[in-house]
Amino acid sequence: MKWRCGVCGYIHDGEKAPDKCPKCGAPKEQFSKIEGDAAELIEKSRKTNEMHVAIMGLYSKVQKWAKIVKNEDLDPTCVQIADRVLKDTNETIQSIKAELETHMKKGKWG
Ligand SMILES: [Zn+2]
CATH class of the missing domain: 1.10.287 (Helix Hairpins)
Incomplete structure (x- = not known):
């Protein structure tokens, strides 16, 4: 699963969003799940x-x-x-x- 930080765009790989964005420090509420084609595009x-x-x-x-x-x-x-x-x-x-x-x-x- 992939999660994107709504503040800085950092992408996290994992089952859950991180507690805090490692790049900008935004809380996990700022993360949204990236699904389907969008996630595949990121891998590519x-x-x-x-x-x-x-x-x-x-x-x-x-x-x-x-x-x-x-x-x-x-x-x-x-x-x-x-x-x-x-x-x-x-x-x-x-x-x-x-x-x-x-x-x-x-x-x-x-
Ligand atoms: Zn961030």
């Missing part, structure tokens, strides 16, 4: 958010490597690949950031 968007966060973490590691290769400046082909990796991962990271911002505005972030 949690997975999407997790994927986005995982990709960003991975890409920032990849970027670290690409920068190391670039700084070594040995093989021009390797440097070219590193440049391409930096460009591609940057574009994807920017899109993910924009997408996550949209999620947060829509309150899709649990």
